[in-house]
Amino acid sequence: MEALFGRYFKGDKIIWLIVLFLSIISLLAIYSSTGSLAYKYQEGNTAYYFLKQFVFIAVGLGLVFIVHMITWRVYAPLSKGLLLISIPLLLVTLVFGASLNSAARWLAIPGLGVTIQTSDVAKMALVMYVANILSQRQNEIKDLKKAFIPIVVPIAFICLLILPANFSTAFMLGLTCWLLMLIGRISLKHLFGFTGLAVVLLGVFIFVALQFKTVSRIQTWKNRIENFGSDDGDGNFQVNQSKIAIATGGIIGKGPGNSTQRNFLPHPYSDFIFAIIVEEYGLIGGTVVLLMYLIILFRAGVIVKKANRTFPAFLAIGLALLLVLQAMVNMCVAVNLIPVTGQPLPLVSMGGTSLFFTSAAFGIILSISRTQGKTELFDGEEEVKGNS
Numbered sequence: 001m002e003a004l005f006g007r008y009f010k011g012d013k014i015i016w017l018i019v020l021f022l023s024i025i026s027l028l029a030i031y032s033s034t035g036s037l038a039y040k041y042q043e044g045n046t047a048y049y050f051l052k053q054f055v056f057i058a059v060g061l062g063l064v065f066i067v068h069m070i071t072w073r074v075y076a077p078l079s080k081g082l083l084l085i086s087i088p089l090l091l092v093t094l095v096f097g098a099s100l101n102s103a104a105r106w107l108a109i110p111g112l113g114v115t116i117q118t119s120d121v122a123k124m125a126l127v128m129y130v131a132n133i134l135s136q137r138q139n140e141i142k143d144l145k146k147a148f149i150p151i152v153v154p155i156a157f158i159c160l161l162i163l164p165a166n167f168s169t170a171f172m173l174g175l176t177c178w179l180l181m182l183i184g185r186i187s188l189k190h191l192f193g194f195t196g197l198a199v200v201l202l203g204v205f206i207f208v209a210l211q212f213k214t215v216s217r218i219q220t221w222k223n224r225i226e227n228f229g230s231d232d233g234d235g236n237f238q239v240n241q242s243k244i245a246i247a248t249g250g251i252i253g254k255g256p257g258n259s260t261q262r263n264f265l266p267h268p269y270s271d272f273i274f275a276i277i278v279e280e281y282g283l284i285g286g287t288v289v290l291l292m293y294l295i296i297l298f299r300a301g302v303i304v305k306k307a308n309r310t311f312p313a314f315l316a317i318g319l320a321l322l323l324v325l326q327a328m329v330n331m332c333v334a335v336n337l338i339p340v341t342g343q344p345l346p347l348v349s350m351g352g353t354s355l356f357f358t359s360a361a362f363g364i365i366l367s368i369s370r371t372q373g374k375t376e377l378f379d380g381e382e383e384v385k386g387n388s
Contacts, residue, residue: 056352
């Protein structure tokens with residue numbers, strides 16, 4: 001069995017096992033949390049959403065397998081083109097995108113009846129681009145014009161396009177790129193100077209935005225922040241139900257399928273799926289899920305340490321940071337550590353295209369781990385000295 005697994009599933013075996021584990025957790029949690037949804041929209045067919053998620057998971061795992069067989073070499077030359085494509089996609093989404101809670105995040109593909117969250121395309125493209133520029137400019141990485149500006153301008157532009165509809169995604173993407181630049185040895189003077197400027201501009205933006213009380217999206221942001229800092233039961237309904245689910249789960253949980261808060265908690269299959277997991281599998285189950293994401297980040301660090309090329313090293317840690325930060329945000333919302341954001345739990349929450357982009361990210365990380373130490377350097381790319 002091990003030989004068969006090793007023949008077809010290359011790369012980091014621990015990451016493969018985590019992907020499979022999270023996929024199983026997803027199916028169990030989705031089946032348990034979609035009962036009310038099934039009675040509301042599918043005439044009580046509780047198997048409908050389970051089977052739908054099963055298909056998504058199967059396609060996602062297939063995507064992981066296909067992508068992990070593709071060499072990481074293709075992503076460096078593609079990164080700039082993907083970034084340029086993502087810009088008009090984000091602009092079109094802002095103007096014509098399908099909305100939820102006054103946020104235009106999805107773009108419908110004509111004739112297919114499928115919607116994609118264009119920020120997913122932008123996230124992956126931007127991380128690829130930053131990893132590529134960092135790898136190419138290591139000899140001049142402290143230079144403002146040759147390294148810092150070519151990296152930070154696209155980051156700022158993409159994050160600004162995402163921000164109106166999805167503040168949390170813009171923040172996570174910006175933080176991921178900031179950490180990548182820190183790891184990539186960008187000048188600390190430039191990095192912290194830009195960070196200070198960004199904080200000031202963001203503060204001004206928030207202050208000005210709050211003056212437009214008639215804009216529904218701005219009102220949504222304001223309500224979430226105010227509800228987070230208040231004891232208002234009505235305003236905190238989602239979070240209160242999530243806290244009840246977590247509290248009643250105890251140490252070992254109520255058991256698979258025995259959640260009661262799924263009938264009261266809005267979006268228990270996406271934004272608050274972690275609360276359902278803790279309710280049914282207890283503190284132990286929740287801790288295991290948390291550890292899975294932390295292990296992904298650790299294994300990405302191992303991949304970076306073994307790598308002797310900068311581009312795949314930056315790409316692997318960048319994608320891992322993006323996935324793990326999203327998971328942390330989702331779990332922090334469930335336990336009321338931060339305001340509600342609407343971020344799904346990667347590879348676990350119910351979804352289609354977002355799950356596929358997550359699968360592609362895992363596939364790229366596995367591709368890098370599969371081929372590390374076996375390929376030549378790009379022209380202009382720096383070798384990682386001392387494997388550090």
